[in-house]
Amino acid sequence: MNWTIRSVVLAAAVGLLATSPAYAMTGGTPARSADAPWMVGIANVGDTPFLQRYRCGGVLISPTRVLTAGHCLDYSAPGDVEFHIGGKVLQAKAFSTHPDYRMMSSTVDPNNPQAEVAVDDLTIVELAHPVAGVRPLPLARTALRPGTTLTVYGHGITAPPGPGTSYSELLLKASLKVQPASVCAAEDKSGAASDPSVLCAQAPGMNVCPGDSGGPVVASEYGRPVLAGLVSSGGEIVGKECVQGAINEFTNIPALRSFATQAHPVWAPRLQGLLKLAGTPVIGQTLTCAIPGWKNPKPVSAIDYHWVHRKTGSDDWYYEIDGARAASFTLTKAQAGEDVRCMVTAKNQGGHTEYLTDPVPIP
Structure with missing residues (x-):
């Protein structure tokens, strides 16, 4: 799931609209946009229909900041993508990816970049202009215990990839539970599941699959919704892409809160003009x-x-x-x-x- 323009180039085939595959869910149900006003859709800049350009999900955490998965935007430039928030389309000024972000090969499918698993999978987006009239989602402050109920949101396919599958125009949601890291580590032998930046979650009737990377994973804290995680990977890392009941590994927001909320991130390189x-x-x-x-x-x-x-x-x-x-x-x-x-x-x-x-x- 780390198929960026760079990885395609280095494989000697450059698709100019190649993107990191995003992941969405099987077993999801339609969500009202009013229930998730902070939901962000990230798409490549272009003239084709939105779903043909769709890249990843994200979440608005302040009027000028969006969080998404690191694998969604690392090796991209701010001018390459646009951000759909509350009926508005906005541009980015800068990105900052966690300095310890890295991808690791799946031990089940080591030669497949789309089955890779990430740690510290987080990017901060600074928007070019503030978003007005949209309530941001606060970040969880406390560690999430096993058994905590989560709700994941995203657009995307609802069955394993194949002919005729496409991203969903509807925003989908699904519930699942936080699991001990050992549950994911029992299947994912890469070592990622034991990293503090990774949150293990699972439910019998759902799994994430192409269309939802970077999308919000929401918990309740003192009776209010808070950002607990971001979609990072799902069953594809253990050879169970889109299989209901497979493990999910999310970016653990409480563990990375200090990075996500810093006032002055180090922004990735930005050109002063055109190359x-x-x-x-x-x-x-x-x-x-x-x-x-x-x-x-x-x-x-x-x-x-x-x-x-x-x-x-x-x-x-x-x-x-x-x-x-x-x-x-x-x-x-x-x-x-x-x-x-x-x-x-x-x-x-x-x-x-x-x-x-x-x-x-x-x-």
């Missing part, structure tokens, strides 16, 4: 990926370059050009009749961002 190609797009000439500068006060600790190509006029995937991993690339006859682009991945303590140049046709 562009410099040089003459002719065989034998050199193109350079021109970075205009960074907005961040914190330094960028690492920058990676990838050059990708596809036949001009094609709707096919972009593929990585073997060995093209520097800021500059000299065009060869192999690129004749192709579109070429450069992709930059930048990293700091706030996470990773990726930027792509516009395509340049090579005659």
